[in-house]
Amino acid sequence: MQSIRAENNGSTPSPRGIKLRFTRRLTVVLLCLLGWMQPQTLPADDAQWLEFPAGDGPGSGKQVVLISGDEEYRSEEALPQLAKILSVRHGFRCTTLFAIDPKTGEVSPDTSDNIPGLEALKTADLMIIATRFRNLPDDQMQHIADYLAAGKPVIGLRTATHAFNIPGDRKFAKFSFNSRDEEFRQGFGRQVLGETWINHHGHHKVESTRGIIPAEATSHPLLSGIQSGDIWGPTDVYGVRLPLPGDTQPLVLGQVLQGMSPQDQPVDGKKNDPMMPIAWVKTYNGARVFCTTMGAATDLPNAGVRRLLVNATFWAVGLEEKITPDLSIEFVGTFDPTEYGFGGYQKGRKPSDYASLSD
Numbered sequence: 001m002q003s004i005r006a007e008n009n010g011s012t013p014s015p016r017g018i019k020l021r022f023t024r025r026l027t028v029v030l031l032c033l034l035g036w037m038q039p040q041t042l043p044a045d046d047a048q049w050l051e052f053p054a055g056d057g058p059g060s061g062k063q064v065v066l067i068s069g070d071e072e073y074r075s076e077e078a079l080p081q082l083a084k085i086l087s088v089r090h091g092f093r094c095t096t097l098f099a100i101d102p103k104t105g106e107v108s109p110d111t112s113d114n115i116p117g118l119e120a121l122k123t124a125d126l127m128i129i130a131t132r133f134r135n136l137p138d139d140q141m142q143h144i145a146d147y148l149a150a151g152k153p154v155i156g157l158r159t160a161t162h163a164f165n166i167p168g169d170r171k172f173a174k175f176s177f178n179s180r181d182e183e184f185r186q187g188f189g190r191q192v193l194g195e196t197w198i199n200h201h202g203h204h205k206v207e208s209t210r211g212i213i214p215a216e217a218t219s220h221p222l223l224s225g226i227q228s229g230d231i232w233g234p235t236d237v238y239g240v241r242l243p244l245p246g247d248t249q250p251l252v253l254g255q256v257l258q259g260m261s262p263q264d265q266p267v268d269g270k271k272n273d274p275m276m277p278i279a280w281v282k283t284y285n286g287a288r289v290f291c292t293t294m295g296a297a298t299d300l301p302n303a304g305v306r307r308l309l310v311n312a313t314f315w316a317v318g319l320e321e322k323i324t325p326d327l328s329i330e331f332v333g334t335f336d337p338t339e340y341g342f343g344g345y346q347k348g349r350k351p352s353d354y355a356s357l358s359d
């Protein structure tokens with residue numbers, strides 16, 4: 001078994017299941033002692049991803065696969081919490097994937113070449129991705145390529161604009177953020193989501209972001225229950241090239257603030273004239289796409305950000321008629337995100353450490 005299923009029903013494993021797990025673990029110990037395998041090898045029954053089951057709610061019958069894997073913005077913390085909200089509050093079945101160190105089985109955002117469980121995309125109704133500069137092996141990338149070829153919806157968060165960095169001699173090199181492929185220039189970010197990595201438009205860790213709704217977007221169902229100023233995050237505005245390509249429609253603009261508080265005033269000058277889009281919608285291969293350059297774990301405590309992501313999930317899978325201003329966006333259990341920054345992730349954690357549904 002490679003995943004852990006988050007249950008909240010107090011069930012206990014069967015005696016046969018306990019015996020099988022004990023037998024596997026005993027076998028691993030014996031093999032290690034005999035020198036037939038390295039002691040750090042991952043036991044076969046260690047969980048490498050999380051499953052939050054479907055429940056009652058408008059999302060029942062829809063499967064969402066959430067893919068974490070970035071070194072800076074703690075997607076390994078944000079996406080399990082988003083999955084819990086979607087599962088417990090709205091009935092979606094959610095599969096949450098992580099960058100995993102294959103030697104230890106631990107969540108390791110610095111491991112750029114391994115995200116187990118991507119085969120879950122075969123049955124997914126929605127992919128939510130928050131990776132950064134991943135160089136995944138061909139067999140893992142194949143699942144992402146097949147999903148996109150099937151014309152299914154995508155949500156990209158923060159560094160997903162530069163989700164992949166794959167060498168030019170590899171099969172899926174065109175997905176790279178800087179791809180020069182004539183039919184897929186600038187890769188997954190530009191072609192699927194609408195933009196690749198450009199720059200930090202706001203001053204990183206100095207100027208935070210307030211979301212402003214342009215007049216032409218106020219009637220979009222994805223913004224139900226969200227007003228200008230409701231969205232705020234300590235992450236800075238990313239630069240994008242204007243206008244965004246194709247059928248892209250900006251929904252939220254990023255007002256650069258003078259400091260790191262939601263009460264701060266906007267900066268003066270060119271940074272806010274014009275303001276950069278920080279959330280938009282488009283299509284790719286006939287499917288709905290939503291992208292936001294927000295979505296770090298430290299953005300999630302803001303109710304406006306959470307409502308934006310929950311609404312986007314409903315919209316992406318065609319449930320926009322179910323979006324109401326009072327959709328629950330309450331956290332499931334406690335959520336105390338780690339401050340963003342390189343090298344700052346919580347060491348020694350496994351996917352099961354993010355599975356709890358209670359305080």
